[in-house]
Amino acid sequence: MPAGSVTASVQPKREVRAAMGRSHAIPRAPSTGPLADDTGCPILHVDMDAFFASVEIRRHPELAGLPVIVGGSRTRGVVCSATYEARRYGVHSAMSTARAVRLCPPAVVLPTDHEAYSAASAEVMELLGEITPVVEPISMDEAFLDVSGARRLLGSSGEIARLIRSRVRRELRLPCSVGVAPTKFVAKVASARCKPDGMCVVPAGGVVDYLHPLPVTALWGVGPRTAEQLRCIGITTIADLAHSPAPRLVGAVGSAAGTHLHELAWGRDPRRVLPLAPEVSIGAEETLGTDLFDRAAIDRELLRLADRTAARLRAGGRRGRAVSLKVRFADFTTITRAHTMDAASDVGQQLYQVARDLYDRLDRTGSPARGGGVRLLGIRVEGIVGAGDLPEQLVLGDRSHGWRDADQAVDAVVSRFGSGAVAPAALLRAAAVPNSAPAPPPRTGPDAVR
Numbered sequence: 001m002p003a004g005s006v007t008a009s010v011q012p013k014r015e016v017r018a019a020m021g022r023s024h025a026i027p028r029a030p031s032t033g034p035l036a037d038d039t040g041c042p043i044l045h046v047d048m049d050a051f052f053a054s055v056e057i058r059r060h061p062e063l064a065g066l067p068v069i070v071g072g073s074r075t076r077g078v079v080c081s082a083t084y085e086a087r088r089y090g091v092h093s094a095m096s097t098a099r100a101v102r103l104c105p106p107a108v109v110l111p112t113d114h115e116a117y118s119a120a121s122a123e124v125m126e127l128l129g130e131i132t133p134v135v136e137p138i139s140m141d142e143a144f145l146d147v148s149g150a151r152r153l154l155g156s157s158g159e160i161a162r163l164i165r166s167r168v169r170r171e172l173r174l175p176c177s178v179g180v181a182p183t184k185f186v187a188k189v190a191s192a193r194c195k196p197d198g199m200c201v202v203p204a205g206g207v208v209d210y211l212h213p214l215p216v217t218a219l220w221g222v223g224p225r226t227a228e229q230l231r232c233i234g235i236t237t238i239a240d241l242a243h244s245p246a247p248r249l250v251g252a253v254g255s256a257a258g259t260h261l262h263e264l265a266w267g268r269d270p271r272r273v274l275p276l277a278p279e280v281s282i283g284a285e286e287t288l289g290t291d292l293f294d295r296a297a298i299d300r301e302l303l304r305l306a307d308r309t310a311a312r313l314r315a316g317g318r319r320g321r322a323v324s325l326k327v328r329f330a331d332f333t334t335i336t337r338a339h340t341m342d343a344a345s346d347v348g349q350q351l352y353q354v355a356r357d358l359y360d361r362l363d364r365t366g367s368p369a370r371g372g373g374v375r376l377l378g379i380r381v382e383g384i385v386g387a388g389d390l391p392e393q394l395v396l397g398d399r400s401h402g403w404r405d406a407d408q409a410v411d412a413v414v415s416r417f418g419s420g421a422v423a424p425a426a427l428l429r430a431a432a433v434p435n436s437a438p439a440p441p442p443r444t445g446p447d448a449v450r
């Protein structure tokens, strides 16, 4: 259905379902500000709002404010995501699209485009990784963060939640909601309650009051069947469950579930945020706008890639020893050269020096000229170790400490204001040189799109 045929005035039906998935079970609460009491709240749950639909609206801005359903066509398929305008009609995920359209006739229905949503998900996770390396993605559009280590640099948990929301909004043009709490479970409940486009801080001292009025279905692990079993013994709210004698609870739902739910009902959830398994290699590569012959221009690109790679290492609290350089020439021959350093590093200047030395050796063989100029450059670091596992290298006259301090200062600015806020002086000078040549046409070919 073309966007133009959409009815502009949307009258929601009276049967209201607040949200998709499980979160509809949880009553909404007003958002709290970033300055709310966040004592004992290191955990953030970031949940993108109507993710697939929001990604569609980002590329079709004319659909903003309309009921949009992602999932098949008007007659086939299942709802994967729907804007809040569509949810007001009673549309929710996993419903057949045909039924959703009967509930919401003016809906714009779009097919799913998983490639686009995966790409957007990667953008989200990358941004969260710039806030703290302790990010645990739990689905394409949700992640837990433990911001204990980021607070010194970025402010309180509430301020970090506000920073994430504004950066996601500004840099990715997507809405999200953030729950801030002492535990994963409460943070997840909090993000669900302030949706869409909200934030909620639940201080350690307020957890029990926050949870107890909620229905038991707000607890992790309580589906319709368990809810029914609990209702049979008179338990409908989390308070009922918290105050229920253990034998009664265990008799209704079994011993493991009974104990687990009773703990959650008192806000006790010892699960830690588990970041993803460390990457085996970290790097950056880029197909250049024009084929490069000029050594100074090639060095500037190497510096840019080395800085990007080093920033990724630092964001993950990692360092690496083996640096490899990849060069693809205009005739598509590709050469890779590697060098192992004496000590692992996360310093852009050190990676740059190694990459430049590796390039020097190629240069002496005349490869760039023979290959018709350089088309693509890449730097990759392997032999990754956790930065915390290593003793600091204290070598007399070693300048790496100065560079590391500079890099860390840059990281602090980037995590606050986004990449692009700062760059090495050499790169700024390069950008300032007036370029009279017209911009090259966009690349096409096997390495054009990444």
Ligand SMILES: [Mg+2]
Pocket (backbone or CB within 6 Å): 047, 048, 049, 050, 051, 141, 142
């Ligand atoms: Mg979501």
